[in-house]
Amino acid sequence: MKESLKIGDLTIHWLNGGVTHMDGGAMFGVVPRPLWSKKYAVNELNQIELRTDPLFFQYQGKNVLIESGIGKGKLNDKQKRNYGVHEESSVESSLEQLGLTTSDIDVVLMTHMHFDHACGLTKYEGESLVPVFPNAKIYTSKVEWDEMREPNIRSRNTYWKENWESITHQVETFEEELEVLPGLRMIHTGGHSDGHSIIVLEHAGETFIHMADIMPTHAHKNPLWVLAYDDYPMTSIQAKHKWINQALDNEYWFLFYHDAVYRALKWNKNGEIIEEVPRIL
Numbered sequence: 577m578k579e580s581l582k583i584g585d586l587t588i589h590w591l592n593g594g595v596t597h598m599d600g601g602a603m604f605g606v607v608p609r610p611l612w613s614k615k616y617a618v619n620e621l622n623q624i625e626l627r628t629d630p631l632f633f634q635y636q637g638k639n640v641l642i643e644s645g646i647g648k649g650k651l652n653d654k655q656k657r658n659y660g661v662h663e664e665s666s667v668e669s670s671l672e673q674l675g676l677t678t679s680d681i682d683v684v685l686m687t688h689m690h691f692d693h694a695c696g697l698t699k700y701e702g703e704s705l706v707p708v709f710p711n712a713k714i715y716t717s718k719v720e721w722d723e724m725r726e727p728n729i730r731s732r733n734t735y736w737k738e739n740w741e742s743i744t745h746q747v748e749t750f751e752e753e754l755e756v757l758p759g760l761r762m763i764h765t766g767g768h769s770d771g772h773s774i775i776v777l778e779h780a781g782e783t784f785i786h787m788a789d790i791m792p793t794h795a796h797k798n799p800l801w802v803l804a805y806d807d808y809p810m811t812s813i814q815a816k817h818k819w820i821n822q823a824l825d826n827e828y829w830f831l832f833y834h835d836a837v838y839r840a841l842k843w844n845k846n847g848e849i850i851e852e853v854p855r856i857l
Contacts, residue, residue: 581839584780588631589632590839592629593646593667594645594664595625595646595662597621598624598660600622601622603804612795627833628833629645630696632670636758636760641712642833643788644708645667645696646692647698651664659692681711683757684697685756685762687762688773689716689721689769690789691735694736697739698742705738710746716749718771720771721771760777765811767808767811767812768790769789770807773788782828784830786830790802791816793836793837799813799820802816827845837854
């Protein structure tokens with residue numbers, strides 16, 4: 577079983593959703609390699625390891641998942657090579673270790689629908705694609721869902737019909753902000769994609785924030801360190817500045833989907849790590 581974070585009666589589990597290795601320069605945008613490589617490991621191909629591990633927790637009587645993983649059997653050999661996918665999802669076996677199946681998932685929160693987040697929503701049964709979480713409501717912003725189905729010339733490379741056509745009956749969208757369950761909010765930020773959202777959970781006197789791909793790793797804490805993949809980088813910077821400062825001032829827990837070093841951590845106002853859940857290699 578992957579790592580977990582327990583606060584009161586809430587336990588957040590990281591499932592095994594696979595891995596990608598993406599170009600480090602693209603992941604840190606205009607930041608020079610001598611700077612970002614001090615904060616995050618890079619290989620000889622200038623790639624950095626980015627997990628695609630969904631977060632699972634039981635909350636308000638519901639089985640909740642954040643993101644869905646890279647999927648299994650969804651990528652061809654060329655795609656696996658280009659995206660550095662050395663390991664595909666084994667979300668089903670991760671859930672089995674918790675005594676659950678994919679049919680038990682009630683809620684899936686999708687911060688956005690890029691392939692490395694959304695491939696795990698569907699799977700092949702023979703020649704047909706079917707939902708992986710057949711009984712779940714899948715939440716994403718209306719802007720994201722609209723672009724997913726009608727991508728533009730830039731975004732068509734990451735919004736794939738294979739990831740949405742068989743789940744249309746499960747998707748529920750929102751405009752600016754949605755309280756999915758008491759204390760659990762999705763907030764539309766834009767930036768990385770036009771429809772990108774973050775997730776904020778307030779529980780047992782703690783606040784947890786999942787900033788998804790406007791802050792994919794702990795090394796992206798500087799608001800100016802944004803991805804070349806971001807469609808609207810200035811929007812990312814503004815959202816990061818707002819939410820990171822708020823989180824540092826109030827010592828929120830940061831939760832990560834992509835980080836290969838930390839699952840979660842908490843900084844103080846001075847930017848020093850005061851609590852952490854390291855990823856076990």
